[in-house]
Amino acid sequence: MNPLRLVRARPKPAFTVTVDGRTVEALPGRTVAAALWAAGVTSWRTTRGSGRPRGVFCGIGVCFDCLVTVNDRPNQRACLVPVRPGDVIRTQEGTGHED
Amino acid sequence: MRTELVVVGAGPAGLAAALAADARGVHVTVLDAADGPGGQYFRQPAAELNARRPRALHHQWRTWERLRDGLAASGVRLLTGHHVWTVTAGSGTFTVHALLGPEEDQPATVHADAVLLATGGHEHVLPFPGWTLPGVVTAGGAQAMLKHGLVVPGRTAVVAGTGPLLLPVATGLAAAGTRVSALVESADPRRVARHARALAGKLPEGAGHAARLLRHRVRPLARHTVVRAHGEDRLTGVTVAALDAEGRVRRGTGRYLPCDTLAVGHGMLPQTDLAEGLGCRRDGPTVTVDDEQRTSVPGVWAAGETTGVGGASLALAEGHIAGRSAAARLRGAVPDPAGWAPAARTRESLRTGAAALDDAFAPPAHWTEQVADDTVVCRCEEVTAGAVRAAADDLGAGDVRTVKLLTRAGMGWCQGRMCATAVAGLAGCRPDAPRRPFARPVPLGVLARTPLDQPPQDHSPTGHSSTGHSSTGHSLTDRSSSGQEQPSSDRPSSEQPLSGRSSSDLPASDRSASDLPTPEQRTPGLSTPDLSTSDLPTPEQRTPGRPTSRRPTSGPPPTG
Ligand SMILES: Cc1cc2nc3c(=O)[nH]c(=O)nc-3n(C[C@H](O)[C@H](O)[C@H](O)COP(=O)(O)OP(=O)(O)OC[C@H]3O[C@@H](n4cnc5c(N)ncnc54)[C@H](O)[C@@H]3O)c2cc1C
Ligand code: FES
Numbered sequence: 001m002n003p004l005r006l007v008r009a010r011p012k013p014a015f016t017v018t019v020d021g022r023t024v025e026a027l028p029g030r031t032v033a034a035a036l037w038a039a040g041v042t043s044w045r046t047t048r049g050s051g052r053p054r055g056v057f058c059g060i061g062v063c064f065d066c067l068v069t070v071n072d073r074p075n076q077r078a079c080l081v082p083v084r085p086g087d088v089i090r091t092q093e094g095t096g097h098e099d
Numbered sequence: 100m101r102t103e104l105v106v107v108g109a110g111p112a113g114l115a116a117a118l119a120a121d122a123r124g125v126h127v128t129v130l131d132a133a134d135g136p137g138g139q140y141f142r143q144p145a146a147e148l149n150a151r152r153p154r155a156l157h158h159q160w161r162t163w164e165r166l167r168d169g170l171a172a173s174g175v176r177l178l179t180g181h182h183v184w185t186v187t188a189g190s191g192t193f194t195v196h197a198l199l200g201p202e203e204d205q206p207a208t209v210h211a212d213a214v215l216l217a218t219g220g221h222e223h224v225l226p227f228p229g230w231t232l233p234g235v236v237t238a239g240g241a242q243a244m245l246k247h248g249l250v251v252p253g254r255t256a257v258v259a260g261t262g263p264l265l266l267p268v269a270t271g272l273a274a275a276g277t278r279v280s281a282l283v284e285s286a287d288p289r290r291v292a293r294h295a296r297a298l299a300g301k302l303p304e305g306a307g308h309a310a311r312l313l314r315h316r317v318r319p320l321a322r323h324t325v326v327r328a329h330g331e332d333r334l335t336g337v338t339v340a341a342l343d344a345e346g347r348v349r350r351g352t353g354r355y356l357p358c359d360t361l362a363v364g365h366g367m368l369p370q371t372d373l374a375e376g377l378g379c380r381r382d383g384p385t386v387t388v389d390d391e392q393r394t395s396v397p398g399v400w401a402a403g404e405t406t407g408v409g410g411a412s413l414a415l416a417e418g419h420i421a422g423r424s425a426a427a428r429l430r431g432a433v434p435d436p437a438g439w440a441p442a443a444r445t446r447e448s449l450r451t452g453a454a455a456l457d458d459a460f461a462p463p464a465h466w467t468e469q470v471a472d473d474t475v476v477c478r479c480e481e482v483t484a485g486a487v488r489a490a491a492d493d494l495g496a497g498d499v500r501t502v503k504l505l506t507r508a509g510m511g512w513c514q515g516r517m518c519a520t521a522v523a524g525l526a527g528c529r530p531d532a533p534r535r536p537f538a539r540p541v542p543l544g545v546l547a548r549t550p551l552d553q554p555p556q557d558h559s560p561t562g563h564s565s566t567g568h569s570s571t572g573h574s575l576t577d578r579s580s581s582g583q584e585q586p587s588s589d590r591p592s593s594e595q596p597l598s599g600r601s602s603s604d605l606p607a608s609d610r611s612a613s614d615l616p617t618p619e620q621r622t623p624g625l626s627t628p629d630l631s632t633s634d635l636p637t638p639e640q641r642t643p644g645r646p647t648s649r650r651p652t653s654g655p656p657p658t659g
Binding site: 001002003004005006007008009010011012027028029030031033034035037038042043047048049050052053054055056057058059060061062063064065067073076079080081082084 | 132134139144145146147148149150151152153155156201202203221222231232233234235236237239240241242243244245247248249250251252253274275276332333478479480481511512513516517
């Protein structure tokens with residue numbers, strides 16, 4: 001069983017996005033975080049202080065752990081931002097800015 | 100845009116309120132940050148995923164159908180994708196400020212005669228070694244990602260913590276194909292049993308969930324707790340241990356459970372930022388309301404988990420009452436509570452049940468003992484338990500605010516939403532009522548152009564003497580920007596921070612100049628046909644839960 005089968009989903013056709021340069025398929029309607037989970041990725045940020053990996057924690061936009069760089073814009077909450085065709089998703093290091 | 104009643108939040112409370120007011124002829128506009136109505140409990144799969152059987156992930160589906168169909172048949176205007184960051188009051192009108200767009204950088208405002216806050220709550224998790232590892236998610240978060248994105252984080256999960264939300268999360272994940280090896284609940288079943296009477300009939304789905312746990316071979320481990328999450332860059336397993344009668348970990352009982360996902364939660368906390376901004380009176384973490392669900396600020400109502408955690412059915416009952424009260428008061432009438440007597444009875448009984456649940460599902464009394472000094476407590480600022488303890492023990496900090504100033508715990512993006520209770524527990528002080536400038540991070544460009552200087556409306560001693568706005572609307576008349584929704588033409592960069600204002604301009608903010616967000620940060624702040632009485636949840640649909648104490652409350656009942 002998987003979640004899509006459980007609810008008998010017939011998603012619209014998948015499109016591709018890149019995750020740190022790797023091309024992965026994403027289903028429309030999902031958030032960037034859901035697309036990353038579906039691609040087997042669970043962390044996409046390293047913390048400013050100790051460089052530790054982080055991904056989704058609260059899942060509803062409250063914790064800001066899931067920050068990610070999408071199309072060169074850092075600090076997007078992956079659990080809220082819808083994934084769009086051609087998105088260039090990159091692991092965000094620290095603040096997401098070169099400093 | 101202008102409306103008579105603006106409802107923030109399209110969860111059970113907000114929808115019930117909107118439908119009740121709409122049925123009484125009020126022009127209602129509902130705003131929600133999500134891409135569709137439902138809130139947490141009735142969160143639906145993204146439309147593009149085209150789920151033909153979404154109910155497989157839901158309970159109380161008929162109630163949802165009533166809300167959904169009622170909304171479609173009503174005159175309620177629903178604005179999705181609207182992240183409300185603040186509500187201001189002035190000269191007899193309220194202005195709701197929202198941000199739209201994938202990057203939440205386009206401003207929009209809605210003007211209204213009255214406001215109803217139904218923003219729900221969020222989960223809280225107490226720290227333990229390893230809790231920041233990827234793969235460790237909140238129980239509600241795993242559920243939200245599953246219900247909306249139809250996705251799970253891994254193959255093998257352990258569900259842990261305390262509260263009635265754990266059961267539906269465990270059965271939901273298992274139904275979706277995740278192997279759930281254990282459900283680790285710190286509460287003592289005997290304690291839950293002690294409240295059997297108050298809870299009788301209020302855990303209707305409890306038995307169903309238990310059978311499902313059995314079917315999916317989920318091992319229930321009562322009076323156990325996760326003492327550590329293991330892994331280098333990703334979760335590989337957890338160590339769980341038994342608790343003694345005092346809530347202390349029993350030595351030698353630890354055992355290792357391999358897993359790539361830990362869904363953990365210790366209850367819910369109300370989301371009250373917007374109420375805070377309006378100056379609504381609060382009691383600990385919840386917004387105070389009267390029998391009509393009115394807050395202390397005239398013209399502002401609140402319902403659902405914002406006013407105390409108690410589950411979806413309580414949220415429905417409260418929303419219904421709030422909507423009816425607002426509808427009457429907007430017409431200058433005094434509502435007759437007899438009209439909503441069944442809802443009021445439901446509310447009373449569920450609040451009692453909530454208090455019982457809250458008592459039954461408390462986190463282990465000695466949880467701090469398991470938090471090693473090098474455990475990160477504030478996830479945003481990476482402040483350790485050792486630093487918090489040092490602030491309290493060595494530097495004498497006696498309250499959360501001082502600990503915060505000394506350590507930066509709670510000063511990051513989430514503004515302490517995730518760590519405040521833990522910081523208070525570790526420092527040995529009471530949790531502060533949160534004070535956050537805004538419910539959402541606000542781009543500088545938007546903030547600079549937003550007049551926020553109107554003072555909140557006066558609090559009348561009785562709290563409500565001026566709520567009866569007449570339908571002619573003259574009591575809340577300043578409609579200077581009578582206007583339209585205002586999508587911004589010069590879109591500000593989402594990377595600009597809130598720090599455009601001096602820190603002293605930030606309402607009740609704890610920020611000193613040095614605490615202003617770095618340039619790349621945005622302000623963490625946050626951000627039915629009429630359910631007539633006969634449509635209110637029937638006894639078997641009810642869900643309990645609700646706190647009276649200051650401590651965080653256990654989650655909603657096992658109904659979702
Ligand atoms: C992540 C999560 C998952 C949950 N899952 C379950 C479950 O599976 N089963 C169960 O029994 N209970 C669950 N709960 C508990 C649930 O909160 C309640 O039972 C019920 O949904 C409360 O109803 P409500 O109307 O008070 O609030 P909610 O349902 O939380 O609705 C509040 C709504 O307000 C919106 N909102 C909040 N702030 C803003 C803002 N600033 N601007 C715009 N919109 C805003 C939110 O997007 C949300 O849609 C969950 C809670 C959380 C936090
Ligand atoms: S996971 Fe918490 S904000 Fe996205």
